[in-house]
Amino acid sequence: MLAQLLVSGIAQGAIYALVALAMTVIYRATTVVNFGHGDLLMAGAFSVYVFVVLLGIPYLVAAGLGLLLLFVFGYLVQRQLIQPMLDGPHLALAMMAIAVGFALRGIARIYWGREVLPFPRIFPADVYVLGDVVVTSGNLIVTGVALTLMLVLFAVFYLSPVGKLAQAVFQSARGAALVGINVPRFYSIAWGVGAAMAALGGILIAPMTFLYPDMSVWILIRGFAAMTLGGFGSLHGAVVGGLLLGVMELLLGAYVSSSLIEITSYLVIILVLLFRPAGLFGQRQVVRV
């Protein structure tokens, strides 16, 4: 029982980790928290759905197209809508991301209303049994992708020249601009990458959770909880936070009450921010007066 819960929890947590990783990339690169991330994920999943089911494009091509589409969308949103807000109050930034996401949800709802759609799966729905622990191929693939992505992002942020760039821009956008880095362009690309990662998350998550225009709220809160728990801006924090959150949800659900599954992430956010705002691995950036 416990072993099964742990395994399932990790598989569930891998989804959250994937979401939190994409949000962390945008945060690390631009110091902006994307409140519309859940909707980007939904948009990515829906665009792949349209490509595969309605247009009959082969799955892998469709997935590639979906990622590309979301990259361009994220790039353009940052460039046209977020960049002009950067000098304004933080509220304007948050509002802009929320409004863009909300508009996406509206567009999805025009066509799909309150439908819940099954999402085509690329991988066979195999089930593996190890002792009394059951694992599905979906679990394995999502966990694998989350971990791989974390390693790739580690390499990008810590080993490649792009990482140095990101570090410079994160620490001081003005300083980075002074030494010749094209900061707005860097921001736009980071949003593009973040949006493409959201699409990837959507493609992987939708086969397990179904596809519906309102999936974004659920996803966004879980992503925030994973980021908060792991520490804002930390890549491994996002992954560890996501996995822990998944395990916690299932343990609380199984041993205390199944209605707690829904609010585990809210409680995590509130308790962590109250008692340890830096999370597990984050740097303490909270300003005191």
Next chain:
Amino acid sequence: MTDGRVSTALPGRGRRMLADRRWLYVLPLLALAIPFFVNDYIQYIVNLTLIYILVGVGFNVLIGNLGQLAFANAAFFGLGAYTTGILMYHLNLPFWLALLPGGIVAAIAGAIISLPALRGIRLFYLAIVTLAFGELLRWTYIHVESLTLGSMGLHVPRPSVFGYDLTSEAGKFVVFLVVVVVALQATANLLRSRVGRAFMAIKNNEHAAASVGVPTSLYFVLAFAWSGLVVGLGGGLYAAHVRLVAPEAFNLMALIMHFAIVMVGGLGNLAGGVIGAIIVTGTPELVRAWPGMLELFLAIPIIVILMFLPKGLVSLLCRPLPMLQESYHRP
């Protein structure tokens, strides 16, 4: 920053007269004529507008005047509605006695929600934690079924004031109008007092404000509680007006609508909350038939306003009607 101090160069005599805020008292008197001209359905929407005026004005205190990313507004609204609704449903209290407790409970919730802010949590962190608080409350409404009757919602009995049943929409309108005028006047007084100036100082530079001796923590609690009080009163009116208090009415969709009210009307301007409510309230009714349109009709105005008119529609009206301008000190 020039918040509210956009000077009117060479104020002529007529202009100075127009800047007199007492002109605004004419508006509620004019509004009293509305019931004579509209049918019950329109009157219902007008009453709803009065409710959303409180929502917008209360929300504006936190995000506009104090400048904090506090996203718990739907929670305050829900607490007000549920408190009033529960008192009327379970204890059979008349509406006029049940209204104020709704505001007070929401005010207490506001003070509690300000705790993370006092711990130094700001910006996106504050937004996330307040968002989580709101969702947690919504979960509570669903699961404390003995009080809230769960997701089916609470059917509130007919409201009455001093023994008179408010059977007509027009009757509700007059009562709501009185509540709104009192709450707005109180908020205006608060914002134009030392307290309001402290809010502005905190918004512009919290450290500077603290360093010149503004007790910032105190004003944080006060702003959150006041915002809770005004929005909670709006929630109480909502319970009496719609007479169905269900968790779905206080979800993120509701929050975005509150945002749209404040942004479209004008951030940090009392009249902005009013104008925003007048424009936004009818939207859900207009587009009810088309799924997805409500989202677009709320999101696109927010985007356009953010891009081209960050101070909202009220900034367009300030020039011809200078009495709408916020002035925090006597000229």
